[in-house]
Amino acid sequence: MSKTLADWQSAAAALQFDGRPFIGGARAAARSGNTIEKVNPATGAVISHVHDCDAADVDVAVAAARAAYESGEWSRAGAAFRRERLLELARLIEARSDEFALYDTLDMGKPVRESSTVDAPGSAALYRFYGEAIDKQEDLIPVTPPGSTALVTREPLGVIGVIVAWNYPLEIVTWKLAPALAAGNAVVVKPPVEASHSTLLLAELAIEAGIPAGVLNVVTGRGSVVGKALALHDDVDMLAFTGSTEVAKQLQQYAGQSNMKRLALEAGGKSSNLIFADCEDLQLAAEKAAFGSFYNQGEVCSANSRIFVERPVYEEFLELYAAAARAYAPGDPLDPETGIGSLVSEAHADTVWATIENARRDGRIVTGGTRPEIGGSRAFIEPTIVADVPADHEVHTREIFGPVAVVTPFDTEEEAIARANETPYGLAASLWTGSLARAHRVSARLVAGTVSVNTVDALGFTTPFGGFKQSGFGRDLSVHALENYTDYKTTWMQWG
Template structure:
């Protein structure tokens, strides 16, 4: 496999990193400590920009601004229609700035520019527009109660929400947390991942331009043990959402419980099974498996990282899967035709290589890949292991990289038990021509999303979240807005009514 070119694509015409400071109360400001940290270009490992490093003191300042905006400002007092109009304008501004947003995302994250523009930004715009459309349609119910009383239920915003977002889909994760919270009438404080803070700050500027009032949205770049911990444990934050590893999700849940018992929405890790049945169209199955695992350099929580193949077609599947993986183009994500860019940073790069070594050591058969690509940046070959056993580390733990594990199975009963034998339950997939089999497996998998004869298909109309240690709660569309609201019951006496 050819190494990525050392000559990286030129900057987007007129491009410069515009926003590197904290965004608090509608203004870009330095951190109270005046500290900064470098965000790196994963193509080279070189610095892109110095970003203000927020910590607990800055979170305190941001929460105070958000609290004042909620208690005294216009945002929660606007009608849902008015909030929706502002969010629609925000989506329009994202669309108008799609090229710069996509370029910045690829520069900071490393994913191919094509996907940044036509998948990440496009999906994010749709997310904002979906929740904007729901903003004026949230309603409670009325109840005819026993006795001379009328009951009604109303949805109300929590108040100040916190969001801690990951580095694998920075723009999309930002809007999945922020847009529903704002649509519900909350104000919010966001900590982007320290690896990828640049698009969150750019989006904050667009939100202000769209008309989101000062203090309603605050963005505090920083590190998990400082800024992230301050958000999770803050007594004046009423609800927190997090997407990331199960390990960190535990820490956030503990901090939320120990502070003010704030509710949490957690979208966490996965080790998702993809089942290839013996009646499957083999070429289609290989294409689906390739997308399921290698999409976004394997840095996807729903990645189909355990490929279960029925033993009668195992050898044929493996041969075709290896052939396809070898053709996958790894290189500079700004260059046309590149399918796989670098991993996000050196830490992730080294972690993936360690998993590859563990697969070799435990006896899995390395069929292709397994090596770094080039001598600069964080590129790794698409990697496939065969003869993988359930108890191997690469079959149990989330690798979050371009490493596919292929396992054999005989019967469906055996398969269901093995597929569900995981602490995770985020997603699953099945490829088969038999819809009875497909439906049986879809109902048997203990996972929040199941794909049949496809993979990585998402829509804002569908709930998204995990079973078991893959998380708590659901996101997307109406589900995400209701997750940012309290439900209140109100009872009123009725006197002298002829209908009692």
Template structure:
């Protein structure tokens, strides 16, 4: 098993790095048909890591044709479940074997601390592949209850060609949440990684073929949303799109489906997680730690970031003071330093977007308690200090819109009833946290909050056995758990007359 290296060792490896930069189609690395490339820029220092092939409509056509051909051939879709399981387990092992390489690619590409890439991203992605692999030969079809003169079979079949369009905040993990169930159920997959972070997925595709995945089952087409992403959404031979990203782009994929072949569209489209802390919370120190981690982990670039701290008035000052003190210890550092707790914002555009929200918070009257500025300017990268706004109203922009940065909004409430009202006053419904020692109250509030995941006395609870997805404009469908397999299969009813 790989071990976490030192900063100097990661810097040396980074200087020696020669990442894969071509498209991966039909089991081979190929140039884009147009010959175009785009700069892959590291948010750590603003330098260009590589020139990556820019996939376009013609390349999407190639990838879809490859995926469809192997699906119809049946070399994966019709493979015995136990054999598919072994291959995906091999892939998970290979990801762990190349743990430091993949972690380095992830950190250089999107700016997260290397210790998180190493301990969280690579391992969680490999575990997602392994979990679904192990489920392959444990999921049964059904026999309907009939009389003796008929047999009713209810079977699940792979849907066909799946397009997985994944974001830049967790490039490996969000891809794995889709690849695991989609491949386990026998589909062919085309991954369109975000243009900010294509490198780790290209390497994983190479490892997948080494693990035994037939050529063409997994294709990777880096490129831009308005070209490669749109081409996948409109393609008449793509059966399903699984998307994680913004609501704005998610709605485009719904339109593309209606304009083309009515393909299935599964969306995870962000959130504005309310972190409700009531006066009877059993451990304010723990609540403060989770509140800080919930907004500053991964630079706040997390769909479930606990960006709204909804706190009962009597404990607000004490809790906010604790969070501010923790935030002061999490100032951004070099992402390649294992001691760094918070890294760089993914690119300059996102950094300016976050800074714009901070200015909006000031202008609308919120009180800045911590941070609020760009830091490490001399490094050439994109860094923002942990930021805490107090005195926020739920109608302020920073409380209503997904910032996707390390910006916490503190909202005071009188009681649990008002907390639930504030929590639900949003277009989103991805996740929520509730802190209370009263289990009855926890149950009542969990039922009342409109969110796909509710975490009681913690932030980001759960594991691969728990489904993940949103209510309202946070999306539809579920990643993780056996429920994820529902997205990538068709249910067939076969009635056999035995009379």
């Protein structure tokens, strides 16, 4: 039986919060003794106090990770051992799926319907995917001259630093952790200060699953302190990141200033969605466009927030799109009927609202454009569709990270491609057409890591996800993600 609002409210009231970091296999208070007040953005109520760690805590965590890695208990364990531990971790996540879902919902405001049916079970499934992938990898014996043999093996890098964003707290950290752990590395995670609790629970379950102490460490605190210390640390071999382009650029500088650590950066996005007049189902295209721009409150790096529509179907699409947007009406995140939840904070909602007000002044609000107060919180914004704004307006150029999309007509295929690529980002794009030739032709010219044809924002465990241009480099998901956390080692043996 599906849970009701009352069920989720009762479960949330019984939830226990522990904001201490997890280092060397156990909880420990931040050395500074300082904490950060954590507020539920949907209610404004204080739900916990997350420990405000600093560089001293990072040093201890990195040392614990290094010791665990060098011991070989995980890094040199057989593939079967690591596989079974990750499969057990997946089982434990599933067993406490509702707890994980509530942590993410109460921390950052997303609907519990999504965190409980998509995020938590999806994360468990991804640990299972990489667990099963471990013993399916193959090393190489390339051709060499007579009297010699060369072995080419994939080796773990050592200590991995992970810094992730708050929009999918459990899922995105899993995208990094699952392949990093599968490859045999030890990890130090800096979770988002806005949403740390699901990652902390994950670290506890890793110990329960039999992953050795020190292999997975979580240091809570501010990115400007903990994230910077991790990025500058000379004993961190590689850094995996999901977040803004601005921070990604800072991390590149820190890597160069320290030990030239490797980086995999999934940064910002401003994805386009091209609707051609030969689209065979304009209603479906409008519904998917609403999903692509408003799901998760629009707090999605690959959100399709720039919609370009061929002029003959522009007005019809705009009407259908506005109607579809109404299915994403904001409400209590614990209510299973809610369309979208709150934004991550009232401060972030203020920024998004300022953009909407600018668009109202400079263009036209097709639908939405309101900021309702729900449950005493001003962190809610109605899905908003903007039209008739100049091409250089911030709704076209800036990653808003909220439920705001802009719709623009185009006349030719060339114009559509040019407008889609007219951005510093290259994370994702979508296009709708009934022509297979056009689908191939246009997708080949769109500069994006993923191009979805007749759908939006498509991804899966078996396909790599990441971007071009200022959306970063490196790939999450699929077996290709293992390449972020390993490198080739050649062992040449001379016999003659």
